[in-house]
Amino acid sequence: MERLAGKVMLLWGWQRALLAIAAGAIGALALPPVGFFAAFFVSFTLLVWLMDGSTAGSEGGFFRRFRSTFILGWLFGFGYFVAGLWWLGNALLVDSDEFAWALPLAVFGLPAYLALFYGLAAAIAGILWSDGLGRLAALSLGFGIGEWLRSFILTGFPWNTIAYGIMPIPMMMQSAGIVGIGGLSMLAVFIFAAPALIGTRKGMVGGLAIAVLLFAAHLGYGAWRLHGADAMMAARPQQDVSVRLVQPVIDQARKMDNSDRVAIFEEHLALSSAPPSEGVKRPDVIVWPETSLPFILTQNQDALARIADVLQDGQVLIAGAVRAEDAGPGRPPRYYNSVYAIDSQGQIIGASDKVHLTPFGEYLPYEDFFNSIGVGNVVDMPGGYTAGSRRSLITLPSGVSFYPLICYEAIFPDEISLEAEKASVILNITNDAWFGITPGPYQHFQQARVRAIETGLPLIRDANNGISAVVDPFGRISTGLDLNHKSVIDSTIGGGAVSHWNNFSRQTHLWLIAAAMFLIAAISRQGFKSRVN
CATH class of the missing domain: 3.60.110.10 (Carbon-nitrogen hydrolase)
Structure with a gap:
């Protein structure tokens, strides 16, 4: 894993761009109808290593790092949305004589726009990037903000939000009732990105432990809730x-x-x-x-x-x-x-x-x-x-x-x-x-x-x-x-x-998770800067 991580970090030019697109496209396998949620482990692990390469060193300052990570996130998002939304072009073929010309706009244009939010997510993460588990928190925070913005800007289009990739079956859907899709997206990114720590070792034990606990809590809560589901419904008015x-x-x-x-x-x-x-x-x-x-x-x-x-x-x-x-x-x-x-x-x-x-x-x-x-x-x-x-x-x-x-x-x-x-x-x-x-x-x-x-x-x-x-x-x-x-x-x-859901509690949980991820990322970033200096 360390050798593979090193090779990915050192990629440059078209090879780096192609791998970023491929990493995003692999993630789309977690979505229906395939529902292979483990694909996101590959997808986000590669993204972390690519981010490591983009943020290495301090040459060029803040704006160079922001540009580099934004482009990387955009490429990742472009691959993800093309692979996950290509079917939108089918709507234009219903009346192909009039709309076939717009097929590239649906298949590539909309993904190019949606990828801007993932570009911003990676750029935000790049600001707080470090060499330990804090970079997982930074990536989670970035994607949480990106997905939140995607849900309402220009009327919003939150289709295939990352959280849907960690809920292929009802047992893995129940957490959405507590933290909402936005909060679950942040936690999912942390979990999916955790294997990247095996390739770089720093923060591995703590990061993997947190990811395992989060995933176990996700599964455990779902199993507990479904176990009492029939009794809960029977107690409610039929x-x-x-x-x-x-x-x-x-x-x-x-x-x-x-x-x-x-x-x-x-x-x-x-x-x-x-x-x-x-x-x-x-x-x-x-x-x-x-x-x-x-x-x-x-x-x-x-x-x-x-x-x-x-x-x-x-x-x-x-x-x-x-x-x-x-x-x-x-x-x-x-x-x-x-x-x-x-x-x-x-x-x-x-x-x-x-x-x-x-x-x-x-x-x-x-x-x-x-x-x-x-x-x-x-x-x-x-x-x-x-x-x-x-x-x-x-x-x-x-x-x-x-x-x-x-x-x-x-x-x-x-x-x-x-x-x-x-x-x-x-x-x-x-x-x-x-x-x-x-x-x-x-x-x-x-x-x-x-x-x-x-x-x-x-x-x-x-x-x-x-x-x-x-x-x-x-x-x-x-x-x-x-x-x-x-x-x-x-x-x-x-x-x-019985539902824990309402607009206020969901937004509260979203920003509490975001605050926790920011603190982890900021503390890790400060420690990283101290070691470098």
Whole structure:
């Protein structure tokens, strides 16, 4: 290990750059659907040794070190995000005649932007870099700040945050309920980077001991929490509500063909009205995925009447739809990506709009500039969608309340408001058919599962082509449908769990961990400077 570490530190030029990119790409193997979390041990060990080479000596001063470590972190991030997000390009191939030219921007442009946050993470770590275990704390702090910034700058895109790499199974997800994704990312970086100490020896015993204790605590807490999971849910109020999730598997190109709307609508209705399996209760609630209703309901009473014909007395349909709103004389209507609740009389009894829209998919930032160079939305909607002002609970006559998260809203833990505490269940409807059979739907599903653990609420997730599932408050799948399996799920909404999660405590834990990492790194850095001088 010492010989290998020395070779990595001494690499220069294109060899150093290529290894940094490869190290990041290897880390993407920790993400779904592969979920080989040990890949991050290789990834971050190599990054530490590369950082050792970039920070060796004091020639050139602060700005040279900052530039060197920033570039190194950017290369690492570029490899990680290209390997983890290449599937985004699939969305542009749905309408390839119009958007194929933008394929390089999706596959390489977005990763190049996201890599800036990892470049900053490495640069921050470089300021506090030392030769012992303190450099692991410095790297953890840097990535913690980088991931925090990535979660909200330019509306945020915290997809594939490092923490998701250390939670391939429910037992390894439970820690997110205490420290949140941000705090867990910092702790994960420390753990994953610890093997680098074997190659340099300094601080090895202490650093490995801390990493082993952190990892053991991560696993131990997960095992303890799952051991008492069933008893905990049994002690909470149970919800005697049966639900059917409809997974219609409608090809995205077909959804965009206006001439096929009626047939698509009837396919959803046919799946909804299919009799339940023998011994299974008739569903009280039927759920359709995002934008499944191919009409503007307020402009199509026939569609509402058709829904009323199919629903039995007391049943409710919850479905994704486009909602139109009059914007005033001489102005085009505003469109919202919404979810409706419709009763058996064909009446809309609840609704909520998507609050966090997808840039370049549902709206165009800096619209005038991009329109001037011929760039438009991937979703063909005049003027794009309008963001909802607030997320509203959907409460049914039975008293069951759904906290709606439409599409990628489920990847933003910080946006789950206090309203969720009043909810019975999280509802995530989505249309991942844009991404085909790629890692995208698997990654999206994993992130939605973690929201259930954070909130202590069961999760109902309905996706056009998958992955649809009912997930308990501990992230365990009660029942589900895999990608491109056209069918329905009949299940019940279970009880909740005791959750330690809320916005305040999660942010408190994040900054407490950051403070601890800073102190370890700063003390180690001071000792390192004293030895050098």
